[in-house]
Each structure stands twice: as C-alpha cells, then as structure tokens.
Amino acid sequence: MAEQQNQNQNQVMEEDLNHLLKVRREKLAELQEAGKDPFQVTKYDVTVHSSEIKEQYEKWEGKEVSIAGRLMSKRVMGKASFCNVQDLKGNIQSYVARDSIGEEEYKEFKKLDIGDIVGIKGIAFTTKTGEISIHAESVHLLTKSLQILPEKFHGLTNTDIRYRQRYVDLIMNPEVRDTFVKRSQVIKAIRDHLDAQGFMEVETPMLVANAGGAAARPFETHYNALDEDVKLRISLELYLKRLIVGGLERVYEIGRVFRNEGVDTRHNPEFTLMELYQAYTDYHGMMDLVENLFRSVALKVLGTAVVSYDGVEIDLSKPFERITMVDALKKYKDIDFTAVRTDEEAKALADQYHVEYEARHKKGDILSLLFEEFVEEHLVQPTFIMDHPVEISPLTKKKPDDPDYTERFELFITKREMANAYSELNDPLDQIERFKAQEALLAAGDDEANTMDDDFVNALMIGMPPTGGIGIGIDRFVMLLTDSYAIRDVLLFPTMKTIEK
Secondary structure, eight states, rough: OHHHHHHHHHHHHHHHHHHHHHHHHHHHHHHHHHHOOOOGGOOOOOOOOOHHHHHHHHHHHTTTEEEEEEEEEEETTTTEEEEEEEEEEEEEEEEEEHHOOOHHHHHHHHHHHHOOOEEEEEEEEOTTTEEEEEEEEEEEEEEEOOOOOTTTTTTOHHHHHHHHHHHHHHHHHHHHHHHHHHHOOOOOHHHHHHHHHHHHEEOOOOOESSSSSSOOOOEEEETTTTEEEEEOOSSHHHHHHHHTTTOOOEEEEEEEEEEEOOSSSOSSSEEEEEEEEETTTHHHHHHHHHHHHHHHHHHHHHOSSSEEETEEEEOOOOOOOOEOOOHHHHHOOOGGGGGOOSSHHHHHHHHHHOOOOOOTHHHHHHHHHHHHHGGGGOOSSSSSEOOOOOOOOOOOOOTEEEEEOOOOOOOETTTTTEEEEEBBOOHHHHHHHHHHHHHHHOOOOTOOOOOOOOOHHHHHHOOEEEEEEEEEEEEHHHHHHTOOGGGOOOOOOOOOOOOOO
C-alpha cells in the first residue's frame, strides 16, 4: 500500500515538473514571437558586483548601478515587488516598482522565472528594514532558464548530482563557489611565491613515450599520425630535470597528470601537480622552501597560518617537525628497524606485526609498509618524514653515509602526504641500475614500476648539477586550506562513471 502511494506521489510530482517545464518553453515562445528573444541578447553593461555595493555602500549610495546575475527569488506584491539576484560575488535585493520601470516592463518582470538571468539598472538605497538594495529603473531578461533549479531552502544536497552537475552546485551552494575561488587564489599565490624567488614556469609534454617519475600505472592511447602507442604522463619530473641539465637552474610546472588508479577521498585519476627543481641545493633546501611556501600561501589566501581542518587546528606558523622514517617507526610503534639487516629479518618483522607484503618485497619495502600501517595515522601536524629506503626511491640520491637510504622526504599534514621531495639522483650509471631494478619489478608483476628512459639517462650523461626537487599535490593543498574532506570537493569536474542512457 505504502509503495503504491509513493509511486502515485512520484507520478504526480513528475507531471507537475513536466508542466512547469512546458510553461517555461511557452514563455520563451511568446517572447520570440514578440521579437524579444532573450537568446538574441549579446551583451549587458555591468558596472559593479553585488558584494561591492554592500561592502562600499557609502561610495554607491544614491548612485546608479548596473548588475547582472541569476534571479534566485521573487516576491510580487501588486504594484511593487522584490527580487534577489545572484552574481559572481554574492547576491543583492532589488525593489521593482511598476511606476519606476513602466507598466509593460513590469508585466514582463512578473513573468520571469527563478533561474532566469537578468540585468538590473537602478539606484543603490537602503530599505526601511535596513537592507542594502537596488531601486530598479529597468529590468532586462538576458537568458531564459528552461530548467528548474533545486528548491532553495534545501539546496542541492545529493552528492552524486552535485559532482555531475557542478554548474548547478555552484549556483545553489555559495560555500562551493568560495572553495573554487580559494583554489584559484592558492595557485596564484604559489606562482607569486616561486616567481619572486627566481623560478621560471614552464610547460612539458602530456603525451609521452615513457611515463616515468612516479610509481603509478599510466593511461595508454594511440597516436594515429605517427602510428605509435603513447601514454599520458604520471609525473612532471623527467622533463623538468632535462631542463636543469640544459641550464635552466630554477624551473616549475603546475599541470594535470594522469594515473590509472581508483577513485577515493584522496585520489582522482587526473589531478593537478606542481613540481619544481632547483640546481645547487638538496632536500634540506627543499624542506625550507616547502615550509615557507605553505606558510606564505596560507597567509596570503586565508590571512592566517593557523588552519582549521576537520575540527583540528593545523599550525603552519611553527617550524615543521623533521624526523626520519626509521625514527618515526620507533617513536610511534617502538619498532627498532636499525636492528633489521636482511630481507628475511624484515619479512619476519612484518609477520610479527601482521603486515601483509609480497614475495618480491625487500627490506626497504617492508619498512615503508610498516610506516604506512603504524605511523601515518599520527602525522596530523606538519611533519617531514625523511630518509626513505632506496628500494622505493628510484630517482633519489643515496645518503653518502648509509646507501640503504636516500635523501628524500615526504611532508605529511592531517595524516596525508602533501609533498614528496629529493636530492635528485644525478649519477647516470647509478640511474641505469635503478631503472634496471624497476624493470625487473615490472617483469615480476609490479605494473607501477618505471621502465628505462634512455633519453633521460643521456641527459644525465651530459651532466646534471646537484639538484633538489619537489612535487606538491595542488588538490590536497587546496583541501587543507578550504577544510574539504574529499578531493572531489576541490575538483570542478571530478571523474565520474558515465551514466548509461
């Protein structure tokens, strides 16, 4: 019985919706027949945005203003009405009176639908209730909305629809719009910070023959004109380091990379990465750079270096903790990995703590697995985890006093990796051996392993100076500064499975 009632109710709702959509089409047809087709409007002169009128009211009071935006509400009261228009920077009320805009134009105003895009010209004033408004002198329909917006009091809450129809999400949820405004500000602040330090922004290929520089499975495609299989890049690293070889001492790139992996709260198959490389420095120099960068960007975008994330205050103003991976495992799990000498001892330790591994894994791989299992969950405040094992760092310079480990660090904040950096390997002979080791892993079934890149090796043969490099996930950085839980919340159009029609 209840199911039948729900079906009947849904059918009634669908019929009502179809009627409303039909009415909108009919209104458009009437306008077109009258020679007032809104889709023929080509421009409208906007002099100010809504928030500027409100924030600088003394400047605009009593003066003529012209705004344009989407009609979000309308209250008709006989000879006078109120409406609310939303533009890029906010929303503002408008008082629309028949005697001010004329009888014919007022009739057309009353026919407007929520969602229509309008231009309003009038005088900025304050109502009796104290609300800053525009006393309309003219109202122009600029675009007719033929679809129904979500009901305003409940907004657009369905997460799947929000991601698929981000254009509606941006209309209905102001906090979403604010997130993406901040994203743009973050990227600009990063550029400003690096440009001021003499870094040069460059662009490198997205379609590559060899997708190296990270442990990830690439997307593959075919280049018809050359009849050649190519891959989408998984990293920016190998081309940027070629530029260091060419004498460009400080370079960076902000761009999309593509990894054929799953989708979760931290991962999207295409995401924005920033990588930079600086000649004549090492991973300690990169630590100083990234710490200053995070602090500088937070101050510029948020006005503070103390960030609230998921109810926890993250303090970017204090010096970031610096600790080796081995010491972190000792600190948080009381496991002394310095006593482990062989692969077999490492695997026995993993067995003891019920950490799964694969037969191909070596001592360094086991250390990494133990770290992921027992340490990452503690790294809430900014922490540099240093000196990774050589097995998981194929492009990193070894520590001179301990060749089992490398001059590498990862920055963790809110239990998430935010940056990855090295003293870059510039020994071509060592690099060849590392590539061979990666190819052996690939042959053994590791589809995220790198392959030999002969041209990159040749570049190292030419000679690359001592160099520090770093990669920062822009999306995760934005998540931190906007208190966003999922990566999809900071991607305008996240990857979604196509809905079959």
